[in-house]
Amino acid sequence: VKKAKYELHYWPSIQGRGxxxxxxxxxxxxxxxxxxxxxxxxxxxxxxLVALLGSAxxxxxxxxxxxxxxxxxxxxxxANILLYxxxxxxxxxxDEASRFTAHQHQLTxxxxxVEAHDTHHPISAGLYYEDQREPALARTRGFVDERxxxxxxxxxxxxxxxxxxxxxxxSVGRSRSYVDLSLFQLVSGLKYAFPKAMKHYRRAxxxxxxxxxxxxxxxxxxxxxxxxxxxxxxxxxxxRRYPELDLAPGRKTSRRxx
Amino acid sequence: VKKAKYELHYWPSIQGRGxxxxxxxxxxxxxxxxxxxxxxxxxxxxxxLVALLGSAxxxxxxxxxxxxxxxxxxxxxxANILLYxxxxxxxxxxDEASRFTAHQHQLTxxxxxVEAHDTHHPISAGLYYEDQREPALARTRGFVDERxxxxxxxxxxxxxxxxxxxxxxxSVGRSRSYVDLSLFQLVSGLKYAFPKAMKHYRRAxxxxxxxxxxxxxxxxxxxxxxxxxxxxxxxxxxxRRYPELDLAPGRKTSRRxx
Numbered sequence: 001v002k003k004a005k006y007e008l009h010y011w012p013s014i015q016g017r018g019x020x021x022x023x024x025x026x027x028x029x030x031x032x033x034x035x036x037x038x039x040x041x042x043x044x045x046x047x048x049l050v051a052l053l054g055s056a057x058x059x060x061x062x063x064x065x066x067x068x069x070x071x072x073x074x075x076x077x078x079a080n081i082l083l084y085x086x087x088x089x090x091x092x093x094x095d096e097a098s099r100f101t102a103h104q105h106q107l108t109x110x111x112x113x114v115e116a117h118d119t120h121h122p123i124s125a126g127l128y129y130e131d132q133r134e135p136a137l138a139r140t141r142g143f144v145d146e147r148x149x150x151x152x153x154x155x156x157x158x159x160x161x162x163x164x165x166x167x168x169x170x171s172v173g174r175s176r177s178y179v180d181l182s183l184f185q186l187v188s189g190l191k192y193a194f195p196k197a198m199k200h201y202r203r204a205x206x207x208x209x210x211x212x213x214x215x216x217x218x219x220x221x222x223x224x225x226x227x228x229x230x231x232x233x234x235x236x237x238x239x240r241r242y243p244e245l246d247l248a249p250g251r252k253t254s255r256r257x258x
Numbered sequence: 259v260k261k262a263k264y265e266l267h268y269w270p271s272i273q274g275r276g277x278x279x280x281x282x283x284x285x286x287x288x289x290x291x292x293x294x295x296x297x298x299x300x301x302x303x304x305x306x307l308v309a310l311l312g313s314a315x316x317x318x319x320x321x322x323x324x325x326x327x328x329x330x331x332x333x334x335x336x337a338n339i340l341l342y343x344x345x346x347x348x349x350x351x352x353d354e355a356s357r358f359t360a361h362q363h364q365l366t367x368x369x370x371x372v373e374a375h376d377t378h379h380p381i382s383a384g385l386y387y388e389d390q391r392e393p394a395l396a397r398t399r400g401f402v403d404e405r406x407x408x409x410x411x412x413x414x415x416x417x418x419x420x421x422x423x424x425x426x427x428x429s430v431g432r433s434r435s436y437v438d439l440s441l442f443q444l445v446s447g448l449k450y451a452f453p454k455a456m457k458h459y460r461r462a463x464x465x466x467x468x469x470x471x472x473x474x475x476x477x478x479x480x481x482x483x484x485x486x487x488x489x490x491x492x493x494x495x496x497x498r499r500y501p502e503l504d505l506a507p508g509r510k511t512s513r514r515x516x
Contacts, residue, residue, distance in 0.1 A: 080362045083361070107365075122393060138382075142381065
């Protein structure tokens with residue numbers, strides 16, 4: 001059996017953080033295996049992933065997935081994986097300053113992802129959502145009223161400042177980068193989890209909307225999104241659609257010293 | 259006035275995320291200015307920092323501080339700044355694999371920092387701690403019982419696997435890196451905020467303890483820690499000592515699907 005050049009190890013039943021890596025590999029047409037999504041006979045399955053993560057055979061098992069294996073190298077941390085893949089898959093400009101800028105943006109996207117996750121798990125990831133519904137509602141109120149607009153407006157400004165009056169805006173440089181792919185995923189996830197808020201805010205982010213739609217329509221991305229390789233959004237992942245957390249923006253919390 | 263090669267822009271009254279950058283600059287003996295800590299007559303002060311962060315003069319103002327300025331380059335995101343400084347300040351091994359490993363560890367440290375922050379602000383950073391005390395206690399219970407030991411044991415294993423039987427353990431490679439400095443800061447912060455838990459767990463992390471103490475005793479680090487340049491831990495920062503959150507570990511929450 002020929003081994004794929006890139007091996008992604010991530011939970012097979014959710015998009016989660018692994019999706020940012022899947023999108024990069026797919027958009028670039030890279031030869032990769034999404035290992036845990038293979039049948040158990042080929043090394044797939046969540047149980048084998050758990051075993052891998054805790055394996056003494058790993059020099060150092062990572063703190064958490066996703067993990068990308070490339071030959072003898074094993075990389076963890078989503079943004080770190082994209083930092084590695086960017087130049088190799090032609091998903092980031094060549095100059096060093098742009099690469100640091102791209103990575104900076106990716107880290108800010110990952111910050112937004114943590115906050116999106118914590119709307120439904122503000123107390124502990126080790127407890128059910130159902131056991132933290134009240135604080136989840138409180139956290140979501142602030143996320144919808146303050147954090148979603150702060151992140152979206154920030155990235156709208158990033159894309160605007162980077163692209164000037166171009167009709168094909170990008171977040172970094174003059175071509176589509178892994179940051180654009182990740183912004184598509186962030187915007188898609190927020191729309192899935194918080195449709196009311198995103199209906200309200202989308203008017204304020206025309207560049208980000210255009211960029212996301214263009215990513216969605218790329219040949220390889222479109223084919224991936226239609227395929228069985230794309231795990232659907234669901235209520236085990238980071239972006240969850242709970243009707244009671246789909247708040248309409250409105251009650252602005254006054255800014256206070258924390 | 260001669261300009262410093264490195265300009266750090268960060269809140270002047272807390273250690274916060276900026277402290278990971280300060281420690282790297284100090285340990286390397288770099289020529290830098292901690293701009294917001296200068297007197298207002300020299301461009302310092304929190305108000306000027308706020309103005310800088312929102313300034314239209316910035317190509318793109320960052321989402322949040324810390325910001326490192328080096329000539330025309332402005333970098334945000336703590337781990338990204340250390341990724342940049344590492345090779346330039348001789349704070350990371352030369353080979354590419356070690357650099358990705360170091361960055362991976364730094365990102366995991368930053369994840370721990372977010373979780374430490376959210377113990378006192380589980381609902382919103384825009385609200386006072388006093389307005390979220392009940393969920394703060396609940397979140398801290400899980401942090402103390404499950405997350406602190408998970409992070410510490412992980413890094414104990416990192417240091418152990420990297421150092422073998424060496425009496426001078428390091429987290430990456432064969433010399434002291436910015437990751438070691440950051441681990442010192444993480445361990446110090448946890449000890450400040452959660453002395454009961456850390457008294458309980460420190461037996462399980464002998465390598466991490468030895469590494470932290472060695473960092474603390476480095477000439478430049480020791481001089482920095484004694485100086486006025488080091489902001490003391492306080493209850494405006496990430497690591498806060500609230501007696502009611504200084505929980506003794508004990509009641510293990512059963513692991514449940516999230």
